[in-house]
Amino acid sequence: MAKKKREAKAAGTGWLNTYADMITLCLCFFVMLYDPSEVDVTQLSNMTASIHGDPTAGGQSMTSGKLADLGNSINSMPSQEKGRSLGLAVRRAVSVFAPDIKSNKITLTSDERGLVITLASDAFFRTASAELDIEETRDTMLRLAQFLSSDDLEGRRFRIEGHTDSGPTDPAQWPSNWELSTARAVNVLHYLTDFGADESQFSVAGYADKRPRPGFSNDTPEGRAKNRRVDIIIVDEGHF
Incomplete structure (x- = not known):
């Protein structure tokens, strides 16, 4: 009498549980290896700008290119090292400055010099004046002084750079935009040090209208508004 053939059983799904457990363990392993202080802010900002189509974000390669053949490494350049040293x-x-960023009082950017905290002059100063509108900006200046005095920035150097648009000044007050x-x-x-920042960590410079923001011309009202600013730079260790 002929034996009946055994019917093939459908493949079970029990292996999925084991596979899912393995993937979860791998994910946990790589999360533990991730160090947020190693984030390269320069590359991250470049990638973000490219995604959003920022026309001013070009001019920087994401790979070492031919410089590596010359014995130099892009990762050793100050503009890249900053990302690791200032990541936190x-x-x-x-x-800290989320409310001010939302209201366009402050802009945070980074370049080869370090982390740049930009104060919009129209939000901080009275028109054609160097007098700080402290009634409106006291809370922001307090947070700024506390941030610059934090343990994370101990021993850092800060540079405050004043910028104007190309418009004329009142000669009775200011001979030129340089002043x-x-x-x-x-x-x-003065206000930052009054609120507790260490004066010895700072240097000061004024650039008049000679260093407009990239992508903004003094030929338009919008461009002039962007160029009227004070930049507070947390200087990268490679640019002291």
Whole structure:
């Protein structure tokens, strides 16, 4: 009598549980290896800008390119090293100044110099004046002084740079935009030190209208508004 053939059983799904457990363990392993202080802010900002189509974000390669053949490494350049050394400070700044960023009083960027905290002059100063509108900006200046005095930035150097647009000044007050931009930077320094920042960590400069923001021209009202600013730079260790 012929034997009946056994019917093939459908493949079970029990292996899925084991596979899912293995994937979860691998994910946990790589999360434990991740160090947020190693984030390269320069590369991250470049990638973000490219995703959003920022036309001013070009000019920087994400790979070492031919420089590696010359014995240089892009990762050793100050503009890239900054991402590792200031990574935690950037993350904290985004949190501390969130209300001011939302209201366009402050802008956070980074470049080869370090982390740049930009104060919009129209929000901090009276028109054509170097006098800080402290009634409106006291809370922001307090947070800024506390941030610059934090343990994360101990031993750092800060530079305050004043900038104006190309419009004329009142000769009775300011012979030129050089004096106005410098006076605004100095007054920001005075308030920061009054609120507890260490004066010895700072340097001050005024650039008048000679260093407009990339992508913004003094030929338009919008561009002039962007160029009227005070930059507070947390200087990267490679740019002291």
